[in-house]
Amino acid sequence: MRILLVEDEKNLGSEIIQFLEKERFHCDWAQNSKRATELLINNPYDFVLLDIGLPDGNGLDLIKEARTIGSEAYFFVITAKGELRDKLLGFELGADDYLAKPFSLLELNSRLQAIIRRKFGHKSDEIKFGSFTLDTAKKQFFFKQELIILTKKEYDLLRYLVLNKNRVLDRLQLTEHIWGDFFEDDFDSNYIDVHIKNIRKKMAKFDETKWIRTLRGIGYEFIMGDVTT
Amino acid sequence: MNLLWEMLLPKTKLKNQFALISALSKVLLIVLSIFVIPWLVRIVSIRETDDQLIEKLDQIYNLIEIKGIENFIDEEDNNQGFGSYNILKEEYISIEKASDSLLVEFIDYQQREIDGEIYEYRVISATFSINDQVYLLEIGKSIDTIVSLENKLQRFAFYFLLILLGISTFIDLSVVQILLKPFGKIIERLKNSNHPKQFDYNIIPSQTSDFIYLQNSISDLMHQIESAFETEREFIGNASHELLTPISIIRTKLDNFAAIDQLNEAQTQKLFEVKTTLSRLTKMVRSLLLLSRIENREYLKNESIDLIKLITAVKIEFEDRADLKQQSIQCIHPNENFTITGNTELLQILFGNLLSNAIKYTPEKGAISISIEKNLSQFLIQIQDNGPGIDPADLPHIFDRFKRFGVHKESFGIGLALVKQIADYHDFKIKINSKLQEGTAFLLLVSNQQ
Numbered sequence: 001m002r003i004l005l006v007e008d009e010k011n012l013g014s015e016i017i018q019f020l021e022k023e024r025f026h027c028d029w030a031q032n033s034k035r036a037t038e039l040l041i042n043n044p045y046d047f048v049l050l051d052i053g054l055p056d057g058n059g060l061d062l063i064k065e066a067r068t069i070g071s072e073a074y075f076f077v078i079t080a081k082g083e084l085r086d087k088l089l090g091f092e093l094g095a096d097d098y099l100a101k102p103f104s105l106l107e108l109n110s111r112l113q114a115i116i117r118r119k120f121g122h123k124s125d126e127i128k129f130g131s132f133t134l135d136t137a138k139k140q141f142f143f144k145q146e147l148i149i150l151t152k153k154e155y156d157l158l159r160y161l162v163l164n165k166n167r168v169l170d171r172l173q174l175t176e177h178i179w180g181d182f183f184e185d186d187f188d189s190n191y192i193d194v195h196i197k198n199i200r201k202k203m204a205k206f207d208e209t210k211w212i213r214t215l216r217g218i219g220y221e222f223i224m225g226d227v228t229t
Numbered sequence: 230m231n232l233l234w235e236m237l238l239p240k241t242k243l244k245n246q247f248a249l250i251s252a253l254s255k256v257l258l259i260v261l262s263i264f265v266i267p268w269l270v271r272i273v274s275i276r277e278t279d280d281q282l283i284e285k286l287d288q289i290y291n292l293i294e295i296k297g298i299e300n301f302i303d304e305e306d307n308n309q310g311f312g313s314y315n316i317l318k319e320e321y322i323s324i325e326k327a328s329d330s331l332l333v334e335f336i337d338y339q340q341r342e343i344d345g346e347i348y349e350y351r352v353i354s355a356t357f358s359i360n361d362q363v364y365l366l367e368i369g370k371s372i373d374t375i376v377s378l379e380n381k382l383q384r385f386a387f388y389f390l391l392i393l394l395g396i397s398t399f400i401d402l403s404v405v406q407i408l409l410k411p412f413g414k415i416i417e418r419l420k421n422s423n424h425p426k427q428f429d430y431n432i433i434p435s436q437t438s439d440f441i442y443l444q445n446s447i448s449d450l451m452h453q454i455e456s457a458f459e460t461e462r463e464f465i466g467n468a469s470h471e472l473l474t475p476i477s478i479i480r481t482k483l484d485n486f487a488a489i490d491q492l493n494e495a496q497t498q499k500l501f502e503v504k505t506t507l508s509r510l511t512k513m514v515r516s517l518l519l520l521s522r523i524e525n526r527e528y529l530k531n532e533s534i535d536l537i538k539l540i541t542a543v544k545i546e547f548e549d550r551a552d553l554k555q556q557s558i559q560c561i562h563p564n565e566n567f568t569i570t571g572n573t574e575l576l577q578i579l580f581g582n583l584l585s586n587a588i589k590y591t592p593e594k595g596a597i598s599i600s601i602e603k604n605l606s607q608f609l610i611q612i613q614d615n616g617p618g619i620d621p622a623d624l625p626h627i628f629d630r631f632k633r634f635g636v637h638k639e640s641f642g643i644g645l646a647l648v649k650q651i652a653d654y655h656d657f658k659i660k661i662n663s664k665l666q667e668g669t670a671f672l673l674l675v676s677n678q679q
Contacts, residue, residue: 009474015481022488102477102511105484153549167488170501172508194553215494218501 003047005029006036008055019105032056040066045073052079063094074115110163127162129224143206153178154199161222170219244409251401255394262390270382278375279336282353285368298359318343319371327365332356411435425455462524469518476511516643523650528572536567543580555594562601567608571655579651582644583612583671591616606677613670619663
């Protein structure tokens with residue numbers, strides 16, 4: 001997967017690149033829209049991560065330009081302007097998704113994976129571990145053929161843990177993922193604990209394996225040697 | 230003096246106070262006239278009568294001089310006097326010989342018996358001497374005549390007074406209306422100036438220099454407020470916007486740092502603490518940015534929103550959380566159309582914050598209910614819990630930013646400020662009914678635009 005990052009803030013850009021390369025994306029980095037246009041003309045990117053606050057012009061113009069030269073890249077607009085007007089404008093101009101600053105790299109990864117799965121059809125809709133299957137198209141969870149009823153939050157939580165397998169997800173990241181920004185001013189990690197407890201209970205009925213490891217006071221980690229997707 | 234005014238005047242518009250004062254002064258004038266006019270008329274008519282009597286006296290002196298006293302009185306007969314009445318006994322003149330030689334001239338009231346009836350007269354009595362003989366001359370005018378004159382005068386005076394009062398009232402009212410019209414407009418405008426964005430700096434024309442001065446002063450003050458407001462707004466907007474970039478950098482660095490496999494548990498714990506703190510900072514900055522965006526009116530309010538759909542969606546978002554506290558959330562609404570125009574994103578935040586608040590403050594196994602109703606002109610949305618209630622002392626500050634109440638010290642108190650801001654932005658009225666130990670209800674009144 002080829003990604004173009006358009007970000008003028010060096011410190012931020014280098015961290016994003018470092019993360020994406022670790023996730024085995026092939027990355028280019030443009031720090032202004034002129035360079036970005038050059039790169040877009042010469043390379044077929046799958047994704048463009050675009051910070052619209054660029055030193056040489058509005059980043060949104062870049063989307064128009066990219067579309068006129070026939071780029072089929074999936075455009076993520078990164079902006080501090082977490083506002084609907086910009087959002088609508090972004091979508092009208094051909095942006096496909098939207099990330100509000102500051103965003104979590106794991107959240108970015110989870111969205112990239114979802115799009116790869118959905119749009120590019122490179123991966124199947126099913127994630128299997130042990131005898132369990134997460135059907136990401138139908139948003140359902142199975143043990144062999146048997147449906148396990150999860151609440152929406154439980155499903156989201158489990159999917160997020162599985163996608164970020166073998167990585168500690170702290171309760172903050174989990175909260176953020178399942179709650180988004182409801183502009184809550186306090187953080188009660190208790191909810192996550194109870195959700196995890198419920199998920200474990202539902203899985204334990206079928207399988208003795210300790211899939212989810214607890215890091216006391218911090219968060220959880222989904223342990224999996226080989227997740228087949 | 231001031232106290233007297235305060236007692237006399239109710240707290241009302243200047244225009245009404247003027248009208249009241251004018252009415253009071255007129256009543257006072259009428260009462261005064263009722264007492265004073267008869268008295269004045271009496272004095273005037275008596276004086277007039279007296280003048281006539283004196284004039285007649287002079288005329289009779291002239292007659293006596295020309296015709297001689299003999300024409301009136303027989304010299305020889307001591308008892309014989311001259312007397313003349315007119316037919317209606319309105320006047321009489323009498324001349325007779327006086328017994329003592331004292332010379333007098335005075336006017337007073339006297340009674341006379343004529344043909345067996347007693348009449349009241351105003352009488353001038355004067356003595357004069359001719360050839361050592363002293364005569365007493367009396368000219369009388371009946372009181373009835375004077376009274377009838379008095380009545381005429383009084384009536385005339387009252388009519389005149391009434392006309393004057395009428396004219397003066399008309400002038401008072403119309404002048405007050407015209408002069409105070411700009412003042413009324415100024416007040417009206419001040420009432421509508423709730424937000425610096427709505428300030429109207431146009432000067433309302435007036436002939437009264439005081440009003441022009443007043444308007445200029447208000448206008449200056451409004452300019453100052455607006456510029457202070459703009460500065461604060463810009464600062465908050467810019468600061469929170471600028472803060473997001475360094476926060477993003479720290480955030481991504483921490484994400485990458487957390488991905489290092491060799492971290493031990495203590496290090497992971499520290500890292501988590503840093504992230505938690507950063508998350509609080511992020512939420513604070515985002516909330517401030519959101520508040521300032523709403524203040525800037527940057528959100529469009531033109532989406533057609535089905536309130537029931539929106540509230541139900543928000544409720545579903547929060548159901549898990551209520552379940553975890555074994556709380557019930559009920560949503561009661563009639564099967565009707567509750568469509569408004571507004572901003573979906575903001576309204577989600579509004580109802581989300583209210584619901585999250587209710588879940589947070591309501592103890593386990595508590596009950597939360599959302600009711601949506603409609604009356605003729607309004608939609609009423611009530612979110613009610615049976616939590617501990619809000620201390621009445623805290624109620625006036627419940628929507629203030631960065632105020633924290635009760636046990637939830639980990640929150641930084643911007644959720645309800647946002648609720649209020651969003652409600653105001655959509656012209657929703659918001660009310661709180663809260664009783665300690667019984668619960669709290671947030672009531673939103675939304676005007677039904679259809």
